[in-house]
Amino acid sequence: MHKFFSNRRLVIIIICLIVSFGLMSVSVAIRNKRSTPPMVQQFGNDVVGLVNRVVAWPVSGLNGSVTGFSDLMNTYQENQRLKGQVQELAQTKVHDQAVNRENQKLKQELKLNQSLTNYTPVTANVIARTPSAWQNQVIIDKGSSAGVKKNMPVLSGSGVVGRVAEVNRTNSKVELLSNSSESANRFAVTITTKSGKTVNGILSGYNHNKNLIEMGNVTSKAKIEKGDKVATSGLGGVMPAGLFVGTVATTGTDNYGLAAKISIKPATNLSELSVVTVAVRQAQTTN
Structure with missing residues (x-):
């Protein structure tokens, strides 16, 4: 009797094990067929996802800020480099313009110097010109050491601009044709008309409003026209x-209607x- 009950217990344990394994298999099969996890697992997944988003948002913002700051610094450095290049180009342009004007x-x-066959040309730079005497005189950087003497003619571009009024060893004062004082530049000139005739006169002043040299003491009756050339x-x-x-720019008569009055450009x-x-005369040059 005791042996029967022992065998019965063993059979029940085996049956329980079989049923347990069966239930486990059915549970696994059912869970594999379900498309969504259990409610507890869903809640846990949602909590983990929320925490990840909360942590990732400032990290992502910090990374974006670092990247933006780096891009901003790169842009600033590039702008500084481009500004430097623009300044260099501007300086180069101004320098080139100055060089072109000087050339x-x-x-x-040089063309003028080649035309002065009877003179030794001495080229000089204007080193001073005061606003108060702007129309009267300039200071040049050549003096007696270069052979310059008083009353020598001074030219620029294609014609006479004045004469030497005062000479120092290393610089000279040039009295301009636009000097309107009574004692300035009263030297003789001649007009060559289109018909080939010559008309003599004297430079007598300067019209500052029209920027024209005035010529007086003209007694010739020869026809003088605009554009006739005037020379010393x-x-x-x-x-x-x-x-x-x-x-010649304009022609007319003086206040008394006796002599011609001519304006020269x-x-x-x-x-x-x-x-x-x-223009230094060759006989006056110094070694």
């Missing part, structure tokens, strides 16, 4: 002959002088 002036002086005549021994002064702009040429 043009020097070329004009050499009379009086102060200024050598044949130096171009300008062209200067060959060179007297307000923009930077390089000039002093």
Whole structure:
């Protein structure tokens, strides 16, 4: 009897094990077929996802800020580099413009120097020009050491601009044609008309409003027209002959209606002088 109950217990345990394994298999099969996890697992997954988003948001923002700051610094450095290049280009452009202007002036002086066959040309730079005496005089950087002497003609561009009024060893003062004082630049000039006739006169003043040189003491009845050329005549021994002064701009008569009064357009702009040429006679040159 005792043996029967022992065997019965063993059979029950085996049956329980079989049923347990069966239930486990059915549970696994059912869970594999379900598309969604259990409610507890869903809640846990949602909590984990929320925590991940909360942690990831400031980290992502910090990474974006670092990247934006780095891009901003790179942009700033690039702008600074481009500004430096723009400044260099601007400086180069200004320098090139100055060089071109200087080359043009020097070329004009070279053409003028080649025309002064009876003189030794001495090229000089204008080093001073005071606003109060802007129309009266300039200071050049050549003096007696370069052979410059008083009353020598001074030219720029294509014509006469004045004469040497005062000489020092290393610089000189040039009295301009636009000097309207009573004692300034009263040297003789001559007009060559289109018919080939010559008309003599004397430079008598300067019209600042019209930027024209005035010529008086003209007694000839020859027809003078606009555009006739005016040059130094050499009379009086102060200024050598044949130096171009300008062209006739207007003609008329003096206040008494007795003599012709002529206005001359200067060959060179007297307000923009930077390089000039002093015509030194060859016999007066110094070694």
